[in-house]
Structures are given as C-alpha cells and as structure tokens.
Amino acid sequence: MGEIMVAKHAVWPRVGDPIFNISERAQKAIEKLGKENVINATIGSLTDDDGNLITLNTVFDEYKSLPNSEIAAYASIEGQKDYLEAVKKACFKDSIPNAHIRAVASPGGSGSIKLAVWNYTNQGDEILTSDWFWSPYVSISEEVGRKITTYQLFDENNNFNFNSFRERFLDIASRQERIFTILNTPAHNPTGYSVPDNDWDKILNLSKEVAQNKDKKIILFVDVAYIDFAKDDDGCRKFFEKFTNLPENILVIVGFSMSKGFTSYGMRMGAAICISSSEDVAEQFYYSCVHSCRATWSNCNRGPMKVLANIINDPNKFKAFIDEKKIYKNMLSQRASAFVEGSKKCDLEILPYIDGFFISIPCEDPKAVSEELIKDNVFVVPLKKGLRFAVCAVSEEKCAVAPSIIKNALESVRSQNLSRV
Template structure:
C-alpha cells in the first residue's frame, strides 16, 4: 500500500547536519562549552556563541508597520521595488547588456528548486559539482531529475576539463544543459573562481550551445561574504553569453542579511533575448503562484530599505563579520598548512573543508573527531568545518588537533 505517488523516493532525509548538531549540543551539556568544538552550524555566529542578527537589518524590520507585515505582497513575482533592488544589489557596478527579470522566491532554495523543476524535463540530468550543497540532489530527486557531477578541482584550480567533459556528455545525450555553479564562496569548500576561469566557462558553454540550449544556475548564496574587493566583477563576463545561453542567478537574503527565517530570496534571469527571459519569467511566476503564492511582504520591503536608505549602516555592520570570518579562516588555514592537514582550496566564505582521500577514511576520521569532542559535518570526500559559527578561540589550535587525530585513523 502507498498513499504517496509512485515516482517519489520515500527514504527519509538523511539529515547529517542536524543529527551531529544534536550530538554536539549534548556534549556541551555534559562536558561544558569549553570542552567541545562545535563546527557544525552553517549560520553566521558571533564570538559570543550567538547567531548574528544585524541591528541594521532587524532594527528597520521591527519598525515596519504591522499592517505591512500582515499584508500579502503586491504580486506573485514580488514587489516591484524589491525586484528592482535585487537586480541593482546583485549586479553592483557591473553594466550588464542583457535582458533581465527578477522573481522573488522563498529563499535562495526557492530559486534553485524552481529552476531545476522548470528548466529540465523529468528524466533529464542536472549537472552539479562533486562536492556540493546537499539540497541540489534532493531537489532534483523530488522533481524526477537525475544528477551527475563534475570534479571541482584540478589541484588548486577549477577543474575546467572535467566540467567540460561532463557538460558535453550530458548535452550530447539530452540536447539541453542545466549546470550549477555555486560561486563565489562555494559551499562547502570556500573556493571562488577567477575571472579567467569564468571566461573559459562562458567560452566553452557558448560553443556547446551549438548542440542545445544551456542554462547556468549560478548560486550566489554567500556572495556578500567574499573577501575580495569586487566579488561581482565576474558577472560582466555573462555579457559574452550567446543567444542560446541563459544564466539564472539564485540570490539568498538569508545569507546576505542574516535573515534565514524570513524566507526571502530571488531568481535573477539574464539572457540576450528579452522574449526568452519573458518566457522563463512567466513560468517562474506560475510556479511561485502554485508553490508559495507570494513572498513575505515585510521581508521584501526590509531588503529594499536596508540596501538603499540603510545601506551604509548595513555594509559597516556586515564588514565587521567579513573581517571576523577572514580572521577565523586565516587562523585555521595557516595552522592547517603548518601541520600539513590537507584542505580544499579555500579563498573566502563560511566553510573550510578538509580533504579526504575517500569516504571510508572520512567516516573514520569524523567518528574519531567526535570522540575528541570535535563536531564537524561530513561532505563528499571531505570534512566541513563551519568557521562561520566557530569563535576565534576555538579555531586556534583546531587544525593541529585534527591532524593529530587524522594520522591515527
């Protein structure tokens, strides 16, 4: 007997993160805060061990009239001021000569999910990186879409050859390509591609589009926590996309504003041809209407306020945490280099990932770490260390401790 539809996978979500978070909390209760390293939580936490909630974001939010909070948003695509402001915010100083539209979504997750659902037919294949945010594969599976993956690194660089190989293979099979590029500040490695790498990717995808249409799903969830001065400069390379290539940029207010609970984000559609953008906009609007109807009015209004009138205060407050992330990551990476604990090439962002030769070794290492009260998250051939929530004093000496445990597994 089965009440749910036949095509759906009924195995429960293997929530590796929350299970370990629970264990870490239990260990803290038993042994005290100082005895435990909890590097599991993927949200931004301060040095006081509390989630960061910016005054420059939640001050204005609290001042929004209750009637504005109560009201439905004006449309299924999102409030006009929000849509306009997301475009301005995401593009920054880059002048894009592309047709565009913005659809408000339920977090960055909403943007990624509707893109996977609506750009591929059931049974087609989505291309993602080998080490990636787990939700991509889950979303694909819920939409009856298969997944294949490209090797992310060739040494310390983006593995262009494998990216090309996998994209070509999928394109030859289905004459359509949807490929996820989670950049900048890739989750979970902290890698950001260079301009040259982006140019090569766009050049290749232009060429590949002779065989079928190409959609790049550029997940920029962590873009506002990049250390480089102009993390958005690569967007200008998108001007080189030909008429058969589209880019959907998935933007997350959760990360940018530390407002994870407000469920606000956007899909920014970019392509040469306005008619093509309009077609996707229509489909995404219908999808939004059918899934979440509309996005919290106050969340959109607040984003617009914080990134315009409140911009200076917000940028100043956010920068303090960018600097904190920089300190925490530098501490971990420098110590890892000193003791030869192998890490994936980290440049910026919320996570550092220790490189594992295979998943069996990873599992043993992960267990051994927990025995020493170091709680981390397993990812494909890696151990994710969430420096975003780990106070600096807990980062100190951590790589060395991890290395000592690693040599024993």
C-alpha cells in the same frame, strides 16, 4: 512493510538530515561539558564566539520599524516591485551585465534553485555540478525526477578542473537537449572556493561553442548564496559582466539569497534573476517562474522584501548596513585565516579556501574521522569526500587549534584502517 499510502514518486529513504543529527550531538556535548570544551563546526550560520546567532541590527531595526500591514499583507506573486528592482542592485552592484534581466522573488536561495530546475530541465535530465556540493541540490532535483551528476572541482594542483568540467559538459550535451549547470560561486559551500575569472571565460567559451548548435539550450545557474560575505565586494562580482551579449540559447539564472548576507535565514527571502540577450527569453522566464510560484508557495514573505528595498535605496541605511556587516566579514576572515595557518603548521591538507562560511578537508572515510573527532569533542560534518568545518560558527582561537586535532584524528583512523587490512 505495511500499507504504503504515499504515491510511488514520494517514497524516499527514511533518513534524517545528517547535518542536523550531528549538530544535535554537538549541542548535547555542550550541555554536558560546557561550550569552552567543545568545538561545534557543524552550523551553517554565522555565530559569535559563544555560538549565538549573529543578527544585523541594521536589518532587524528596519524590520521592526515596518508598519504591521507591510509585514502582514500578501505580496505580489512575483515579488514586490521595489524589491525586484532593489534585489538586482544588491546582487550585481556595479557589475550589472548589459542584458535583459528579470527577477522573481523566491523563498530563499533554495526557492530560486527549485524554480530554475523545474522550469529549465526535462524529466530524467542530468544536472551538472561539482563533486563537492551542497547536498540539497540532490533533493531539489530528485524531487522532480532529475539527477545530479558531477565533475571534479579541483585538478591535481588544486586549480579549477576545467578539463573535467568540459568533459562532463560535452557528455551531457551529446545526450540531452538541455545542459543545466549549477555553479556555486563565489564562496562555495563546502570549500570556500570561488571560480576565477579566467575559468569563467573558459566556461563561457565552451558554452558558446556548444550553443552553435541551435538545438541545444544551455542554462548556467549561478548560486551566489554567500556572495555578501566575500571579502572583495566588487572584485567578486566582476564575472557578472561577462554575461553581456551571450547567444540567445545561453541563459544565466542567478540564485540570490537574503539568508546569509542579511542574516535572515528563517525569513526565507531570495530571488531568481535571469540574464539573457533576448527580451523574449527573459519574458518567458518571468511568466514560467510566476506560474511555478503561484502553484507552489503562492507569494513570498513581504516584510523582508521591504527591508531589503529600504536598505538598498537609502544611502545612509545602506552605509550603516555595509559598515555593520564589515565587522563580521572581518571576524569571519580572521577565523578562516587562523584555520588555514593552523593547517599549514601541522601539514593538514585542506581545499583552496578563498571566501565564505566553510573550509573542507579531503580525506578517506569521512564518517569514521568525524566519529574519531567526536571523541575529542570536535564536531564537523562528514561529506562524501571529506569533512566540512564551519569557520562561520567557531571562534578564531578554536579555529587555530582545530587543524592539529583533525590531523591526529585522520592519522588515527588511517592506522586503524591499515591494521584492519
């Protein structure tokens, strides 16, 4: 290797993004064979049956009606006042916890994760999340010298594996001052799972037990990127109410994103929202995050902030937005049901799906299975422990037939591997 000009901490393996790579291959197959002959289940955005990105008219009509100055002007570093109020309503709806709540604008949900990780962990700390997880958690953590460590999301009955969570949580608590946990719920990426309310009780009871030691600082980061595509708008938010009256050394930070719920992926708008029983802890959150914003991206995109505030604060616009979104929520849910039913029919094991954009299939040798599927013109994302199938981007008809194709590919790879032994 020649001269290395980047600083040591900035040298990373030269790998492309594996998801974009496989998406590109799917795109080439579509150009060659026609979209009717390809199943492209790699995309992480909601598309129609022809693969075109779905965009909500209620969002983009509002955006295009804004005066230029409302799009072009700088925003406040922390986010516009009306946005910061409206985003709490959008996030919690009727399940707002009784606590001190402060929000800071961020570029997408990703920005909120960065704000939380940077300001609430120390150099070298381990951050806990489930073994099925969104891979940028690793990049975001490693970028600033933190490490991701995992618990098993599911037990042998495919329920939330609280014992594994507990064991890893206590292990970190025995070694670190800070126990920072990322829970991506409801509608988890990549499985579509949501942590049930009774398991939330267990997580909070464990957190309170550990919090009796006042030297420990517990941060629960709740990534709700997909919350607005959960079927039960109100039911899926009930767990927020449990964040009332927590000890001062338990801080909840919710990572909100407009990307999916407002079909605004590239507009880069989100928020980090803290929930604390202490006003002072909430103030600290606010000033630390505002400092990071100024030091990293300065202010955020003003236009989408105004769009969210205008829609949330106008009952007619809000109703039109909800009604329009409902059409696509139903579409998503029918696609997912078709996939789940298809899996039952051919006995394909999938992880418990409740809501969201993706379904996961646990398997050995996911890379080989994904390559085998490409022979059948089916493109999925291989993860460490299985495959991710994007029901958000595949028609109901294709969702119904995909499971048996996947089952065949799994069996074929299994027998190839056996014959090699």
